[in-house]
Amino acid sequence: MTTDLTVDIEKMRRLSADIRIETIRMLAEAGFGHIGGSASIADVLGVLYGGVMQVDPANPGWEERDWLVLSKGHCGPALYAALALRGFFPMEWLKTVNKGGTRLPSHADRRRTPGVDMTTGSLGQGISAAIGIALGNKLKALPNYTYCIVGDGEINEGQVWEAAQTANSFCLDHFILFVDWNKKQLDGELDFVNPPLEMSGKFEAFGFQAQTVKGYDAGAIYAAILSAKACTDKPSVIILDTIKGLGVSFAEREAFNHYLNIDQEMAREGIEEIERRYAANTYPGGTLV
Amino acid sequence: MNDLIKILDHHPLGQEEMRFVYSSALVRAARENDRVVSVNCDLSSSTGTVPFTNEFPDRSFNVGIQEANGCGVAAGLSATGFIPFYHSFAVFSSRRICDQVFQSCAYAGLNVKIIGCDAGVSATYNGGTHMAFEDIGVLRSIPEITIVEPSDSAMMSALVPLIRDIYGVVYMRTPRKQVADIYPAGTAFELGKAALLREGSDVTLIASGMLVVEALGAADTLAKEGIQARVVDMFTIKPLDQACVLDCAQRTGAIVTAENHNIIGGLGSAVAELLSEECPVPLARVGVGDQFGEVGTQEYLMERFGLTAEQIVRKAKQVMARKKG
Numbered sequence: 001m002t003t004d005l006t007v008d009i010e011k012m013r014r015l016s017a018d019i020r021i022e023t024i025r026m027l028a029e030a031g032f033g034h035i036g037g038s039a040s041i042a043d044v045l046g047v048l049y050g051g052v053m054q055v056d057p058a059n060p061g062w063e064e065r066d067w068l069v070l071s072k073g074h075c076g077p078a079l080y081a082a083l084a085l086r087g088f089f090p091m092e093w094l095k096t097v098n099k100g101g102t103r104l105p106s107h108a109d110r111r112r113t114p115g116v117d118m119t120t121g122s123l124g125q126g127i128s129a130a131i132g133i134a135l136g137n138k139l140k141a142l143p144n145y146t147y148c149i150v151g152d153g154e155i156n157e158g159q160v161w162e163a164a165q166t167a168n169s170f171c172l173d174h175f176i177l178f179v180d181w182n183k184k185q186l187d188g189e190l191d192f193v194n195p196p197l198e199m200s201g202k203f204e205a206f207g208f209q210a211q212t213v214k215g216y217d218a219g220a221i222y223a224a225i226l227s228a229k230a231c232t233d234k235p236s237v238i239i240l241d242t243i244k245g246l247g248v249s250f251a252e253r254e255a256f257n258h259y260l261n262i263d264q265e266m267a268r269e270g271i272e273e274i275e276r277r278y279a280a281n282t283y284p285g286g287t288l289v
Numbered sequence: 290m291n292d293l294i295k296i297l298d299h300h301p302l303g304q305e306e307m308r309f310v311y312s313s314a315l316v317r318a319a320r321e322n323d324r325v326v327s328v329n330c331d332l333s334s335s336t337g338t339v340p341f342t343n344e345f346p347d348r349s350f351n352v353g354i355q356e357a358n359g360c361g362v363a364a365g366l367s368a369t370g371f372i373p374f375y376h377s378f379a380v381f382s383s384r385r386i387c388d389q390v391f392q393s394c395a396y397a398g399l400n401v402k403i404i405g406c407d408a409g410v411s412a413t414y415n416g417g418t419h420m421a422f423e424d425i426g427v428l429r430s431i432p433e434i435t436i437v438e439p440s441d442s443a444m445m446s447a448l449v450p451l452i453r454d455i456y457g458v459v460y461m462r463t464p465r466k467q468v469a470d471i472y473p474a475g476t477a478f479e480l481g482k483a484a485l486l487r488e489g490s491d492v493t494l495i496a497s498g499m500l501v502v503e504a505l506g507a508a509d510t511l512a513k514e515g516i517q518a519r520v521v522d523m524f525t526i527k528p529l530d531q532a533c534v535l536d537c538a539q540r541t542g543a544i545v546t547a548e549n550h551n552i553i554g555g556l557g558s559a560v561a562e563l564l565s566e567e568c569p570v571p572l573a574r575v576g577v578g579d580q581f582g583e584v585g586t587q588e589y590l591m592e593r594f595g596l597t598a599e600q601i602v603r604k605a606k607q608v609m610a611r612k613k614g
Contacts, residue, residue, distance in 0.1 A: 063370075110368070111398040118368060119397035122388050128358045129393050132365020132373075135350060139326070140369070162358035170350070 008051045012218040015085060016046025017278050020247050021271050022081035026094040026104075028267035033098070033106070036244040036257035038078035040182040040215065041070075041149055043284065044240055045082040047221045048147060057087040060114040066144050067133050069118040071126025071160075072151035072180060073107040079116065080104045088115035124157030126150070127177065131163050134175040145229070149178045153185025156194055161206065167235040168207025176228045177208070177237040181215065182244035186258045203237045215240025216247070216284050247284030249273040291485040291521070291533045294476065300469040300502050303442045307464050308337030308406060310442040314449035315341050315374060319348065325453060328363045328375045330356050335465065336376040336406050356381045360389035360403070367399040372453055378412070379405030379462050383424035395431050395458045402452050403460045408438070409549035410590035411464035411499065412582065420582025421462070426554020428460050429527055435459045435480065436527040440501040443472040444524060451480050462498070464549075466587070469502040471522070483530040489517035492605045493537035493544045497523050497556050499596070500547035500575070506598035511605055518605060529559045531567075538568040543608035545573050547601050552576040571611035573604035 019042040027033035049055070053066040070079050077097055084091050089103070096102040103112045107121030117133070120126035130148035137144055150160055167175050179199060187193050196202075200210040209231040213220040221238065228236035244258070245251030250266045277283040303310070319325040319341060327341050329351040342349040350366075352359040356377050363373035375382065382405030383390075394401040405424055412420040425436055435457060439445040445463065452459040471486070478484060486501070487508050496504035501522045508518040519541050521533060537544060544564065546557040557574030564572055577594045591597055 069365075109397075118365070119392060122392045124357075125361050125389055125393045128361020128389075129365035129368065129397075131358070132362035133368050134365070135362065136366045136369025136371050139347065139366075139371070159357045159361070162352070162355040163361065166352050166355065166358055166362065169352070 009219045009222060012046045012050035012222065013283065015050040015082070016042045016218060017274055017283060018085050019045055019078055019081040020274055020284070022085065022094055023077050024248060024262070024267045024270045026077055026080065026097045028262045028264055029095050030098040031263070032259065032261045033077055034074045034258065035248060035251045035260050035262060036184065037072060037151060037180060037182065038075040039245050039248040039251055040242045041075055041078050041180050042247060043216045043218055043242070044149065044178050044221055045078055047218050047225070049082040049086050052222065052225055053147070054144065055086070055115070057115070060088060064142055064144055067117045067130070067146045069120065069126045069130035069133065069146070069148045070108045071120050071130065071148055072123065072154050073120030073126060076104070076106060076108040079108060080113065083113070083115040089113070123151070123154040124159035127160050127163040131166050131172065131175065134172045135170055138172065138174065145174045145176060147176050147178065149180060151185070152179055152181045152183065152190055152196060153193070155179065155196055155199070164203065164206040164208065171233065172235045173232050175235045176225065177235065179237060179239045180242065181239050182242050184244040184258065188256070199239055207234055209234055209236040210239065211236070212239040212241055215242030243285065247274060291483055291536070293488060294484045294486060295473060296471050296486050297473060300471055300505065302467045303470045305442060306466050307442065307445060307468055308335070310445045311404070311449065311463060312337035312340050314446045316344055318449050318453045319345055321450070322372065322453060324370060324372045326350065326366055326371045326373050328352065328359050328366070328373050330354060330359045330377045330381065332377055335378070336404065338376050356385045357389050360386040361393045363401045364393035364397060364399045367401050372400055372402065374402045374404060376404045376406070378419055379408040379421035379424045380419050383421060383427040383460070387427050390428060390458065391431050395434050399458070400456050401458050403458065405460060405462045407465045408462035408498070410582070410587055410594065410596065411466060411549070413587050413590065414584050416584035417582040422551040422577045422582060423554060424462055425526055425550050425556070426558070429554060429559065433457055434527060435525065437480065437525050438462045438498040440498050440522050440524060441468055441471040443470070443474050443476050444478060447476060447478045451478070455480060464499060468499055471502060471505070478524065481525045481528050481530060483533040484522040484524065486522055487518065487520035489519040490541055491517045492609050493519040493521060493541045494547060494601060494605065495521045495523050495534065495537065495544060495556070495560055496547040497526060499549045503596065503598040504547050504601055507601035507605065510598060510602050516605065516609065523556055526556050526559060529563060531563055534560055534563055535568050538564055538570045542612050543571045545575060545601055545604045545608055547575040549596055550576055551579055553579055571608040573608045575600050575604055
């Protein structure tokens with residue numbers, strides 16, 4: 001089992017690296033985009049699509065699949081990279097992000113993109129839809145899981161806490177929430193804009209099992225998901241303690257990295273750095289692992 | 290194109306409150322289709338969904354006083370194939386959840402039925418905070434949404450299965466208490482096709498909801514003065530039955546709209562938009578003149594805001610006087 005786990009984790013890590021690389025490529029092709037928050041969720045996406053989620057790329061609407069709602073919908077590009085790498089649609093589509101007529105708009109859109117389970121963008125709404133999806137799956141007595149990723153800035157929105165309260169009310173133990181705790185929102189540090197207080201304790205007060213893990217550690221994320229699945233009487237939250245822009249060298253250097261202009265030279269440097277760190281076993285961040 | 294529909298000779302108040310008529314229709318709709326589920330926001334008794342919850346406890350979800358979250362939950366239920374009916378007061382089912390209706394329901398292409406009760410003056414003693422004169426205006430500019438307003442209990446009973454069976458977002462605004470009976474029980478309707486209640490060649494009265502019976506009363510008064518008014522129940526406000534409106538304009542050359550809503554953004558606006566582009570004829574809008582609501586009995590409020598047969602008569606004469614030739 002240990003060996004299998006190691007193999008799985010390595011596959012997840014490699015997928016997260018490829019998600020970062022493809023995200024950089026597509027945003028450089030577009031010339032701009034939400035790189036900071038896309039980079040910080042690459043690791044959890046690598047874990048989810050690298051072995052945790054039961055999905056069928058040939059049949060994205062498979063009723064018994066696991067669902068993912070990317071409530072922080074502006075990080076659609078990272079999700080598109082994961083979906084393309086898993087074969088939901090051709091890799092060539094990634095070059096069309098944000099171009100007229102694309103099926104890959106800046107914000108996640110279930111009507112346009114195979115594998116996108118919910119339309120998001122206006123923050124705070126995706127988690128409510130995820131609660132509804134988890135309720136629907138529960139009503140059908142399906143064993144599948146509904147995952148949702150919210151941003152740490154997004155939890156400024158009151159609707160997030162309405163939804164959290166409702167997840168407890170309906171005992172949604174097949175609902176697993178991730179908070180991308182990358183410490184920054186658009187205008188700056190969370191604590192500068194509107195301090196989120198102690199997130200773990202807040203979620204526990206809302207009836208969740210709360211775990212905080214290194215958000216760039218695929219093994220830790222995977223273990224936390226197993227623990228969340230083992231918790232059968234309440235919803236779970238996994239707070240991903242990470243860094244905005246992590247693993248993308250040019251974004252790491254910027255204090256305000258929510259949305260950057262990206263040229264081909266930056267992309268080349270960023271991708272080379274990912275491969276260098278990966279080979280040196282310091283991926284995703286030079287000083288983190 | 291719109292055949293004359295049979296209506297009752299007299300229009301006494303209905304036997305049942307509209308919330309209970311809705312309640313029975315929803316329970317029937319759910320018995321016929323096990324994908325129908327109900328989302329409530331702590332207004333189960335006000336909106337009439339208690340019998341549904343009693344009969345289908347597993348298919349009824351009360352999120353408490355969380356209108357925005359409830360709307361998103363309904364969207365999620367729809368994503369998994371259910372047909373959620375979301376319930377709140379019209380003020381909350383529109384202006385409070387406008388962005389959720391837009392993104393999580395309509396833009397996401399989901400199948401959610403939004404019920405807004407106590408629309409307009411039917412909010413009575415809840416007053417201005419709860420008196421939706423703007424709900425249609427708030428929601429009408431959202432693409433792909435269908436907006437309906439039943440005018441009596443027979444129509445309510447007919448509309449619930451119709452809105453269940455079309456895929457997409459529907460907003461249905463309803464009064465809470467009894468309204469006048471207009472149609473025989475069992476009358477069939479077609480979404481998007483206006484009901485033609487009375488023929489006339491001098492002017493057309495296009496009304497919705499509680500103002501339909503007022504329009505019928507106005508037509509009676511006008512007939513005594515030798516004016517023949519056509520009367521239309523425009524129960525589908527979006528998509529508007531454009532063919533019917535244009536036919537009315539061509540046949541009668543003058544139109545009065547009447548609605549329990551601000552004259553900005555609702556039925557009157559929809560008709561004005563169409564006529565001004567396609568067939569400009571004299572038009573007057575009976576409705577609330579861009580004012581806030583207030584407390585009072587329904588009768589007081591209808592007088593207060595000019596939602597009466599007398600007002601329709603007055604406007605009908607004005608538009609007729611503006612006709613050329």
